Amino acid sequence: MNLTELLEKRSSTVSQMKALADAAAKANRDLTDEENTQFEKLKTEERSIQAQIDRVEYLRSLERAVPADHIGDGHNKDFEKLKRSVSVQNIIQAQIAGRSLSGAELEYNKEAEKRSGKKAQGAFIPFDALETRATNNTTTAAELVATNHRPQDYIGPLRASNIVRQMGVRTLTGLSGDVVIPKYGTGLSLGWVGEEEAVPESNMSFDAITLTPKHTGGKTEMSRQLIQQSSPDIESLIREDLSFLVAQNIDKAIIAGTGVKDPLGILNTVGVLTGTVPATWAEVLQLIQQLEDENISNLRWLGTSGLKTALAGIEKSVGTGQYLYQNGQVGELPFNVSANMPTGQFILGDFSQVLLGVWSEIDILVNPYAEPAYSRGGVQIRAMATCDVAIRHPKAFLVASTGA
Structure with a gap:
């Protein structure tokens, strides 16, 4: 047991x-x-x-x-x-x-x-609980506690999809101090030599990537009655609401973090490949080739819904009925959409090259006395997490921009 x-x-x-x-x-x-x-x-x-x-x-x-x-x-x-x-x-x-x-x-x-x-x-609650949804009370969630209980029909708020962590990001948990991970720099040089000639002399070099704690969090209010309901569906709503406070910030940081207070994201990492949003089938293949030339595989696209719509309207070749975006793919590679992605840009790359370091699970603290929640009989709940992001190989990603 x-x-x-x-x-x-x-x-x-x-x-x-x-x-x-x-x-x-x-x-x-x-x-x-x-x-x-x-x-x-x-x-x-x-x-x-x-x-x-x-x-x-x-x-x-x-x-x-x-x-x-x-x-x-x-x-x-x-x-x-x-x-x-x-x-x-x-x-x-x-x-x-x-x-x-x-x-x-x-x-x-x-x-x-x-x-x-x-x-x-x-x-603490599990860091893996990251979901999407927000503030709930007995008015917005009335269908969940009414006599005619239909949780399957609950209408939640519209939220940006937090999808990056589902695209293969590697997560390191249970961290304490700063984390330094050694990294290959350059290797030995070899050459052909004639009889009695000396072989070329060279040295290997090494680099490192560092993860340091950075904090994110937010506050939300929930009615006391909603929290006390025993329905499993309300448990799900509470979990999603609290998790969203942290999830969206982490998702945005992985994509476009500045490295100041937040982690340094893919878009701002020095050394990533760059390109232009494709307008033809040949340009799609050229973008893929750039990464394949760097020995990168397991590629996925991440862009906005606007770019997806634009690509879905461009034929590979006039009259074929085949489009750049079709059946959830571009260039036979998965295309994921996120509203957290800046307009006019998308990323093509291997997202398993992203490291998400976690020092603190999601830490929730309930305050039933904070105003104005207290006056309404509700409770204020704060959710925080401590993490950082590092890119193992910048050349595993290509950032394409409109008119780049």
């Missing part, structure tokens, strides 16, 4: 003990012999579970003392499974009520804090 299951089992046992005691207190009497026997049985069971929890936590503390690279795959798989068990709704409700976390939420926060070496100001 894993730690999550043990914590949940202990919580259930304690609840049963409390129910027995509350029932007796409500009737202004002591426990009956039968109830007392049951209570003692539950108490023994709780102590046994707690002992198991202590053992598991002790063993995990020993595992955490080992560098991350030496942690077994099984341990990491357990952590990934644990992430999927975390309920954002449970975390928020616990903060509103002033209760400590329990179950999967408690175990996840302990693990996240020990991996990152940082204590959350509120509580």
